[in-house]
Amino acid sequence: MNINATLLAQTIMFALFVWFCMKFVWPPIMAALEQRKKHIADGLADAERAKHDLELAAKRSAEILREAKEKVGEIVANGEKRASEIVETAKAQAKVEGDRIIAGAKAEIDQEVFRAKEQLRTQVSSIALAGASKILGREIDAKTHSDLLDKLVAEIK
Amino acid sequence: MSSEAHTSAEYIKHHLQNLTYGHLPNGSWGVAHTPEEAKAMGFWAINLDTFLMSLLLGAVIMFVFHRAAKSISTGTPSGLQNFCEWAIEFIDTSVRGSFSAKNDMIAPLALTIFFWVFAMNLMDLLPIDYVPLLMHELGIPYFKIVPSTDPNATFGMAIGVFLLVLYYSVKMKGLGGFVGELTLQPFGKWGMPVNLLLEGVNLIAKPISLALRLFGNMYAGEMIFILIALMGGTWAGLSLGSSTLYGSQILLSLGWAIFHILIVTLQAFIFMTLTVVYMDMAHQEHH
Numbered sequence: 472m473n474i475n476a477t478l479l480a481q482t483i484m485f486a487l488f489v490w491f492c493m494k495f496v497w498p499p500i501m502a503a504l505e506q507r508k509k510h511i512a513d514g515l516a517d518a519e520r521a522k523h524d525l526e527l528a529a530k531r532s533a534e535i536l537r538e539a540k541e542k543v544g545e546i547v548a549n550g551e552k553r554a555s556e557i558v559e560t561a562k563a564q565a566k567v568e569g570d571r572i573i574a575g576a577k578a579e580i581d582q583e584v585f586r587a588k589e590q591l592r593t594q595v596s597s598i599a600l601a602g603a604s605k606i607l608g609r610e611i612d613a614k615t616h617s618d619l620l621d622k623l624v625a626e627i628k
Numbered sequence: 629m630s631s632e633a634h635t636s637a638e639y640i641k642h643h644l645q646n647l648t649y650g651h652l653p654n655g656s657w658g659v660a661h662t663p664e665e666a667k668a669m670g671f672w673a674i675n676l677d678t679f680l681m682s683l684l685l686g687a688v689i690m691f692v693f694h695r696a697a698k699s700i701s702t703g704t705p706s707g708l709q710n711f712c713e714w715a716i717e718f719i720d721t722s723v724r725g726s727f728s729a730k731n732d733m734i735a736p737l738a739l740t741i742f743f744w745v746f747a748m749n750l751m752d753l754l755p756i757d758y759v760p761l762l763m764h765e766l767g768i769p770y771f772k773i774v775p776s777t778d779p780n781a782t783f784g785m786a787i788g789v790f791l792l793v794l795y796y797s798v799k800m801k802g803l804g805g806f807v808g809e810l811t812l813q814p815f816g817k818w819g820m821p822v823n824l825l826l827e828g829v830n831l832i833a834k835p836i837s838l839a840l841r842l843f844g845n846m847y848a849g850e851m852i853f854i855l856i857a858l859m860g861g862t863w864a865g866l867s868l869g870s871s872t873l874y875g876s877q878i879l880l881s882l883g884w885a886i887f888h889i890l891i892v893t894l895q896a897f898i899f900m901t902l903t904v905v906y907m908d909m910a911h912q913e914h915h
Contacts, residue, residue, distance in 0.1 A: 477673075477781065478783055480674060481682060488690060488740045489788075496690065496697050496736065507702045
């Protein structure tokens with residue numbers, strides 16, 4: 472219980488221990504703690520960023536899907552339109568073709584009628600002559616009555 | 629009965645005597661064998677038990693922390709590193725709570741104080757008769773295992789803290805600022821002597837209260853352990869009274885030891901916190 476030089480020894484020891492702690496203990500441990508803190512913070516930030524990226528990717532994929540669906544719908548609509556167009560053109564062509572055939576047939580019929588008329592015309596004078604000669608009982612000279620005959624032929628039209 | 633009282637007194641005295649090395653009355657240097665011899669040695673003597681125990685404990689703590697610091701990794705900590713990191717974070721948080729200026733020395737200072745004082749106080753929990761008995765067998769007359777029950781140890785540390793307070797007060801405020809703080813308040817420059825008296829007491833009270841609080845608590849605790857130990861020491865054959873006292877000693881020392889764990893930690897923490905607070909005051913321009 473006496474105060475003696477232990478006091479001084481204790482003060483010196485105290486100073487030495489504090490110095491040692493300050494020099495060799497505190498800084499390395501504190502530095503390691505700081506570094507770990509940074510690591511953890513970085514890791515958390517990375518995780519956050521990855522989550523954000525994932526969200527963006529999900530959004531992007533949904534958008535792509537949506538676009539694809541739209542495009543498919545468009546293509547199908549176009550295809551349908553094209554098909555109906557083709558059908559329409561085919562119908563129109565068929566109609567034109569049909570008209571053409573009908574017209575051809577009509578023309579042929581007309582020609583046939585004309586030819587028949589021609590034939591009739593060539594034969595009508597001789598038939599008229601023969602009829603007349605039978606009625607009159609004698610030969611009729613075609614030349615003398617040619618203008619009469621021509622008139623008759625002209626009537627057949 | 630009077631002879632038993634005498635032995636009790638001797639027992640207590642024996643437990644409270646440090647192993648002092650110094651100049652013996654016969655002119656040679658050596659270890660004092662009686663309290664009177666130790667007293668006669670005057671200032672230039674050293675308490676070997678206090679000195680060696682505090683050196684040993686401090687060295688062990690520094691060794692443990694230094695080992696952890698050397699092999700520290702930033703990965704997952706384990707074992708010793710885990711403990712040291714917890715300790716450092718605990719000290720760091722405490723220091724940040726009460727120290728506002730910037731000084732790289734304060735936190736290591738607080739760490740050293742807390743764990744050193746804690747270890748010194750912890751020696752109180754060793755059964756009080758074992759070490760002196762062992763030393764007696766080795767021919768050493770006294771051995772007080774708890775350095776913080778020696779006022780030399782507590783005052784030694786308090787003086788260290790006081791010197792730091794003075795150093796940083798002068799460094800931060802300048803010599804003029806520090807002297808001004810001591811003399812120009814609270815009553816202005818015309819009350820200078822009164823100011824100096826008040827502020828001087830205030831200043832001196834810091835190391836004294838620091839040292840005496842730790843010493844008083846640990847000394848009182850030690851004293852109670854000694855008194856409890858005396859109960860079983862009155863053993864006088866197998867009788868109801870002796871058995872009751874013996875049983876009480878076991879229960880009481882267990883109870884006191886458990887309670888003392890709190891005191892051991894608390895006193896170390898108080899010493900550390902007050903040191904940090906005093907250092908903070910030394911760093912501030914005005915109170």
